[in-house]
Amino acid sequence: GENVEQHPSTLSVQEGDSAVIKCTYSDSASNYFPWYKQELGKGPQLIIDIRSNVGEKKDQRIAVTLNKTAKHFSLHITETQPEDSAVYFCAASGNTGRRALTFGSGTRLQVQP
């Protein structure tokens, strides 16, 4: 089955700096790669996603890049703000079998004011 590894597990940045979180996946058939943000006491919320036919996608201060050859994808947050502090999860899924999301282990991002 699919295996997703996520790094780093914790990340501390100064407000205004950029943050990068990286994930690798094992199943070359995976074709959908979402990123979720989880705030304390809440369920994960989708912030951005990318499909395998696209190499990069941006939405204001966040962007995701995908390298299918190397089987890795990354989340980039620019001009970080204290409200970006949360746990971020990457995930991967394909269109075969049970088509479930396989999640990374999460990255706790702390933005220092």
Next chain:
Amino acid sequence: EAQVTQNPRYLITVTGKKLTVTCSQNMNHEYMSWYRQDPGLGLRQIYYSMNVEVTDKGDVPEGYKVSRKEKRNFPLILESPSPNQTSLYFCASSPTQVADTQYFGPGTRLTVL
């Protein structure tokens, strides 16, 4: 408001006492799923359902049951809970039968003594 609801939000129980965690969505979604979240392990899928009366195992189904008698509801049943099922549980739904964007409920924190 479009949402996934779970009840209860917090539950403390004892080993062997059957319990049910309810999940309901008001978005007419086809796909529903249960995950458990444990520190350092991310979210792992327990069971999923692609449509009414269609359910299947995820990565960690042992000790759990589900049913999908109505499109909007997907209860999680622990027939004989054990301490290793102490965890944070999330229900999620998705508009299509593929593992696309998933919308998560607020979570249920379960403690089995």
